[in-house]
Amino acid sequence: MKKILVSFSVAMALVxxxxxxxxxxxxxxxxxxxxxxxPDAPAVDVYVNGDLTxxxxxxxxDSGYLEVPAGTHDVEVFASGTxxxxxxxxxxxxxxxxxxxxxxxxxxxxxxxxxxVVAEDSMEVTEGKTKxxxxxxxPDAPAVDVxxxxxxxxxxxxxxxxxxxxxELDAGTYDLEIRLPDGxxxxxxxGTELAADTVYSxxxxxxxxxxxVIALVDYEAAxxxxxxxxxxxxxxxxxxxxxxLIGGALVLFGTSTLVWKRRFQ
Amino acid sequence: MxxxxxxxxxxxxxxxxxxxLLFLLAGCQQPVDEVSIRSENVGFTLDEPAAVxxxxxxxxxxxxxxxxxxxxxxxxxxxxxxDVEAQVQHLGMTKTGEMAVPDNIEDVxxxxxxxxxxxxxxxxxxxxVDGVEGPAIFWDLSELQLGDExxxxxxxxxxxxxxxxxxxxxxxxxDVSAVFGYTSSPELVLITCSGTYDFDRGTREERLIVYASxxxxx
Numbered sequence: 001m002k003k004i005l006v007s008f009s010v011a012m013a014l015v016x017x018x019x020x021x022x023x024x025x026x027x028x029x030x031x032x033x034x035x036x037x038x039p040d041a042p043a044v045d046v047y048v049n050g051d052l053t054x055x056x057x058x059x060x061x062d063s064g065y066l067e068v069p070a071g072t073h074d075v076e077v078f079a080s081g082t083x084x085x086x087x088x089x090x091x092x093x094x095x096x097x098x099x100x101x102x103x104x105x106x107x108x109x110x111x112x113x114x115x116x117v118v119a120e121d122s123m124e125v126t127e128g129k130t131k132x133x134x135x136x137x138x139p140d141a142p143a144v145d146v147x148x149x150x151x152x153x154x155x156x157x158x159x160x161x162x163x164x165x166x167x168e169l170d171a172g173t174y175d176l177e178i179r180l181p182d183g184x185x186x187x188x189x190x191g192t193e194l195a196a197d198t199v200y201s202x203x204x205x206x207x208x209x210x211x212x213v214i215a216l217v218d219y220e221a222a223x224x225x226x227x228x229x230x231x232x233x234x235x236x237x238x239x240x241x242x243x244x245l246i247g248g249a250l251v252l253f254g255t256s257t258l259v260w261k262r263r264f265q
Numbered sequence: 266m267x268x269x270x271x272x273x274x275x276x277x278x279x280x281x282x283x284x285x286l287l288f289l290l291a292g293c294q295q296p297v298d299e300v301s302i303r304s305e306n307v308g309f310t311l312d313e314p315a316a317v318x319x320x321x322x323x324x325x326x327x328x329x330x331x332x333x334x335x336x337x338x339x340x341x342x343x344x345x346x347x348d349v350e351a352q353v354q355h356l357g358m359t360k361t362g363e364m365a366v367p368d369n370i371e372d373v374x375x376x377x378x379x380x381x382x383x384x385x386x387x388x389x390x391x392x393x394v395d396g397v398e399g400p401a402i403f404w405d406l407s408e409l410q411l412g413d414e415x416x417x418x419x420x421x422x423x424x425x426x427x428x429x430x431x432x433x434x435x436x437x438x439x440d441v442s443a444v445f446g447y448t449s450s451p452e453l454v455l456i457t458c459s460g461t462y463d464f465d466r467g468t469r470e471e472r473l474i475v476y477a478s479x480x481x482x483x
Contacts, residue, residue, distance in 0.1 A: 033449065064449035123447065193330045202329060215329040217449070222386055223378025224445035226362030228436060230468045231403065232458035233370060234395035236298035 030097035031065040031121075035106040035214070037137040037205045038114050043080040044107065047089070048073050056080045060205060060214055062104075070099035077107055077114075090114055102218070104201065108137045108161045119163040121218040122199050130171040130194040131218075134178075135163040135203040138211055144186055144204070149175045157181065163201070171196035178204060178211075187211055197221040300394050304459030304473055307407045310430040334451060336381025337419040342373050342390060346413040347405040353390065353417075364445075364456075366391050370401035379445050382417045383424045383479065386447045390417075391456040394473075403457035407431075407473055415453055415477050426453040426477035433459045433471045444474060451479035 380386030460471030
């Protein structure tokens with residue numbers, strides 16, 4: 001089996017104005033993550049609506065979810081360090097995103113025919129279950145199945161460039177493999193632990209002679225209350241404010257009396 | 266025409282002015298509602314490009330395993346910048362579905378059905394801004410600045426988060442599911458009350474929400 005890439009850590013510059021929108025009060029935002037899955041493309045800079053949003057994203061790296069306003073965004077990809085010029089990128093798309101939804105935007109295929117593959121990501125899972133899907137992003141690999149070693153296929157006939165629907169399974173450990181439809185193993189994934197309350201995407205990337213897998217967590221479920229906490233036990237002294245009001249009224253009364261006196265005395 | 270003396274000739278107006286002075290003095294000595302004043306113009310967010318280190322967990326032989334980050338069940342919260350050190354209670358929801366909070370003013374509460382600090386997603390810790398007698402544990406939360414550190418500990422681990430955003434949100438506009446929602450990196454959210462007191466609702470009109478992201482994992 002091919003050694004799956006060792007740990008890599010990448011500095012990415014994020015323009016946080018985009019992120020900031022996500023945590024502000026209104027909920028009209030979507031989650032978008034970008035995945036570099038073009039094996040021969042250099043590291044890239046990603047511009048959203050003309051703003052540098054991700055910097056130096058290398059092959060096999062994802063950005064994590066960025067919060068972006070719902071609507072249509074001009075997403076453009078440049079070789080890292082290239083000066084931005086509208087419409088001059090190696091890849092451009094008008095990406096429409098809906099509030100409350102999450103998306104994976106993968107730059108796929110070889111550089112000469114680089115393309116976006118976009119999928120909506122699931123932000124829910126039945127309690128105690130696990131969810132998984134696979135993406136075929138290896139440009140020259142044939143259609144594959146993903147299934148249990150010596151058992152049934154969970155996903156059949158996954159083709160480049162495509163991302164399957166999710167399959168919901170019992171949480172647990174599975175001996176999986178990527179295989180050709182005739183049963184020939186392409187890549188073993190033995191002892192795959194799929195945790196409860198978690199949603200996964202598993203992408204097959206790189207060219208067929210060095211096929212490898214990138215796995216991402218799309219979502220982990222957790223509880224949320226219905227309302228914000230009540231975090232003040234104190235109350236401003238109501239009687240005091242009442243007195244201030246009365247005081248104000250008296251002042252007004254007093255002043256008007258003076259004015260009245262000035263005029264008419 | 267003879268000029269009217271400022272204070273009038275009769276005793277009635279003198280009494281009025283004396284009253285007025287009394288009110289003014291009272292006002293100076295005791296601000297009516299300091300919390301609402303302190304939280305009036307708060308809020309910031311990181312708007313400059315910042316280096317974010319994306320660390321993929323060292324893969325085992327199987328790249329799907331070891332993807333999830335494990336969090337902690339926090340015991341202690343420390344915010345050196347505002348001199349806060351508090352015990353963390355683990356609480357869920359009240360009968361009405363709100364995030365529950367401690368019934369004292371020294372402790373804070375972690376919403377334990379939600380995300381754990383250190384796990385991907387927003388872990389939420391709330392504390393009171395004031396008590397009947399005066400300031401409570403999160404009295405100075407509105408003083409936090411961009412980049413201030415927030416430490417969350419259990420017996421074994423200390424997680425350090427860095428403040429990146431503060432906002433004061435009217436209760437009706439607060440997007441609860443987003444504040445307690447999933448993010449693909451570990452976040453910590455601190456909440457306390459802000460804004461003016463709404464006597465009809467029996468709580469303040471706004472919530473001060475501070476967002477911080479994990480910077481190191483020891």
